[in-house]
Amino acid sequence: xxKDNPLLEDPSTTNIHNDTTAPQPTKLDLDPLKKVAGxxxxxxxxxxGTYGVVYKAINKETGQTVAIKKIRLGKQKxxxxxxxxxxxxxxxxxxxxxxxxxxxxxxxxxxxxLVFEFMETDLEAVIRDRNLFLSPADIKSYLQMTxxxxxxxxxxxxxxxxxxxxxLLIGPNGQLKLADFGLARLFGSPDxxxxxxxxxxxxxxxxxxxxxxxxGSGVDVWAAACIFAELLLRRPFLQGSSDxxxxxKVFAAFGTPTASxxxxxxxxxxxxEYQYVPAPPLRSLFPMASDDAIDLIAKMFTYxxxxxxxxxxxxxxxxxxxxxxxxxxxxxxxxxxxxxxxxSRVSDFNPHEGPTVLxxxxxSRRIMPERGGFEGNAFQVDKNDDHVSAIRQAAGENTGRNGxxxxxxxxxxxxxxxxxxxxxxxxxxxxxxRKLDLEFQQPE
Ligand SMILES: Nc1ncnc2c1ncn2[C@@H]1O[C@H](COP(=O)(O)OP(=O)(O)OP(=O)(O)O)[C@@H](O)[C@H]1O
Numbered sequence: 001x002x003k004d005n006p007l008l009e010d011p012s013t014t015n016i017h018n019d020t021t022a023p024q025p026t027k028l029d030l031d032p033l034k035k036v037a038g039x040x041x042x043x044x045x046x047x048x049g050t051y052g053v054v055y056k057a058i059n060k061e062t063g064q065t066v067a068i069k070k071i072r073l074g075k076q077k078x079x080x081x082x083x084x085x086x087x088x089x090x091x092x093x094x095x096x097x098x099x100x101x102x103x104x105x106x107x108x109x110x111x112x113x114l115v116f117e118f119m120e121t122d123l124e125a126v127i128r129d130r131n132l133f134l135s136p137a138d139i140k141s142y143l144q145m146t147x148x149x150x151x152x153x154x155x156x157x158x159x160x161x162x163x164x165x166x167x168l169l170i171g172p173n174g175q176l177k178l179a180d181f182g183l184a185r186l187f188g189s190p191d192x193x194x195x196x197x198x199x200x201x202x203x204x205x206x207x208x209x210x211x212x213x214x215x216g217s218g219v220d221v222w223a224a225a226c227i228f229a230e231l232l233l234r235r236p237f238l239q240g241s242s243d244x245x246x247x248x249k250v251f252a253a254f255g256t257p258t259a260s261x262x263x264x265x266x267x268x269x270x271x272x273e274y275q276y277v278p279a280p281p282l283r284s285l286f287p288m289a290s291d292d293a294i295d296l297i298a299k300m301f302t303y304x305x306x307x308x309x310x311x312x313x314x315x316x317x318x319x320x321x322x323x324x325x326x327x328x329x330x331x332x333x334x335x336x337x338x339x340x341x342x343x344s345r346v347s348d349f350n351p352h353e354g355p356t357v358l359x360x361x362x363x364s365r366r367i368m369p370e371r372g373g374f375e376g377n378a379f380q381v382d383k384n385d386d387h388v389s390a391i392r393q394a395a396g397e398n399t400g401r402n403g404x405x406x407x408x409x410x411x412x413x414x415x416x417x418x419x420x421x422x423x424x425x426x427x428x429x430x431x432x433x434r435k436l437d438l439e440f441q442q443p444e
Contacts (some may be wrong), residue, residue: 014322039104040068048398056118065118066103070111087209088114091181094156098149100169100179118367120337127165127230129335136290138333139231140319141326142168146224153181154217163223164203165230172337173432176331201246202226202236204259207305207387209243209250211270218305221314226302232286232293247274254301255279264302292319 010198043056051071088105095101104115123142124130134142146168153160153401160167160181205222208217229237238253240246251257254278257265265271282294296319299309309317320326370424 028349033324041068042068052255058114067116067118069114069116070119071114072111090158092157094153094181095153096149097175098145098177099152099181108215114378116173117177118178119179119270120172121170122166123170123176123227123231124165124358125335127234130333132333134231134234134333135324135327136293137327138322139228140324141329141332142176142231142321143224143228144315144326145329146155146178146227146317148310149176149178150217150220150224151315153178154311156222159215160220160223162200163220163227164200165227168227169398170334172336174332188270201243204243205245205305206247206250206265207268208270209247209270210265212268215329216305217311221300221311224311224314225297228297228300229286233288244272253280253285254282254303257303262307264304264306290319290322292317292322295319372437404420 034130039055039061040227041060046054046056046067047071048054051069052069055068055070056065057068057081092102092105100119101117102114103117104113106113106115113327123146126142128132146163150160150163150370158181161179162177162180167178169177169179171177203214203226206218208219226237238246238249241248251274255278256274258276259266282298283289286294286297294311296314298319300314303306
């Protein structure tokens with residue numbers, strides 16, 4: 001498989017900040033890209049994410065509106081290494097109606113600029129907008145587009161691994177497109193001082209939370225299931241305040257997995273035993289969902305990644321062919337675009353205008369849960385997780401919501417090796433405790 005997948009060629013060079021062994025770039029590598037810089041005229045700041053600021057910009061030649069993600073390259077001002085350039089090239093080749101297009105990539109003043117097609121809004125804004133009513137057909141349509149984008153990438157042996165509603169961008173015609181493919185692998189773990197990644201935990205598959213090193217496309221399926229649940233509930237479904245708490249939330253919702261449900265679980269590096277809690281009926285968590293929706297949710301939330309439904313199988317599930325059929329994208333309810341001048345022309349430019357921050361700070365963009373709390377339909381579930389508190393205390397965990405949390409969001413590829421099977425001993429538990437302590441350390 002490694003032979004077919006260019007991303008597998010050199011797994012040691014996944015982080016361009018830290019990689020000192022990879023061939024260093026030469027001026028020659030970057031010059032052809034550099035010519036691109038003058039092509040775009042920067043407009044206002046659209047917001048700031050894990051990797052840096054995103055600007056709206058206009059292609060001076062075509063008038064096309066684009067979004068430019070300026071990525072801080074840290075100390076490695078010389079530029080991007082060969083591996084990163086090769087992977088950027090690969091990302092540029094991902095072309096699908098449900099994948100955001102990477103139009104250009106160029107270095108400028110020590111930063112890497114990635115030029116994407118401009119999108120009007122994102123799924124997080126749709127879910128959060130209380131003025132929008134999402135019908136079952138609308139939810140089906142948003143989920144179908146998400147899975148179609150994923151299926152394209154999985155077909156190309158690329159995992160997303162950072163699926164969350166704000167990474168699902170929506171264009172003026174209602175088309176949903178997956179964004180941020182590959183960025184985590186290219187640019188390493190995000191700076192812990194940024195709070196953005198804390199939300200990514202809610203979409204993490206249990207095998208990742210138990211520290212697996214060999215994960216596959218199932219992690220994206222689990223995240224898509226969380227997004228499906230969020231569309232149905234109109235709030236994030238499993239809002240853990242730490243990795244351990246996240247697992248507690250998962251087990252409270254679906255029952256603690258048994259060895260027969262997930263035989264490999266006990267061999268995972270960060271496995272800890274949780275007190276058994278039975279699964280409440282799925283219907284009690286999603287009272288408004290159809291039987292087909294419940295059946296698909298159950299298959300997407302399967303614990304054992306090997307038994308979890310694939311994206312392709314999910315797309316073939318009868319949920320998508322039974323009534324109501326998915327809404328046509330341009331008929332989908334969408335919030336008011338965050339940009340008033342979507343069709344800006346070159347003549348609209350005022351290059352002397354200062355940047356305007358259009359999106360509110362990340363913290364106010366998310367619905368912040370009360371500590372450890374479910375709301376509404378799932379509230380009953382949360383009351384069952386006393387056992388989690390005990391483990392949290394035992395692990396010396398800081399569950400404070402305001403502290404920074406580390407999330408490793410490596411963009412990854414399908415693992416092919418058989419899983420490691422370490423035995424659980426006290427050293428593993430010490431390791432877990434250390435890991436948790438590290439996760440919640442304040443940045444310097
Ligand atoms: N292609 C795009 N078109 C329009 N706006 C965009 C585009 N890409 C990103 N944005 C906006 O820029 C802002 C920052 O985006 P970015 O993807 O860097 O971070 P984020 O999605 O907010 O958080 P995270 O880093 O956790 O994914 C967000 O408001 C986002 O909606």
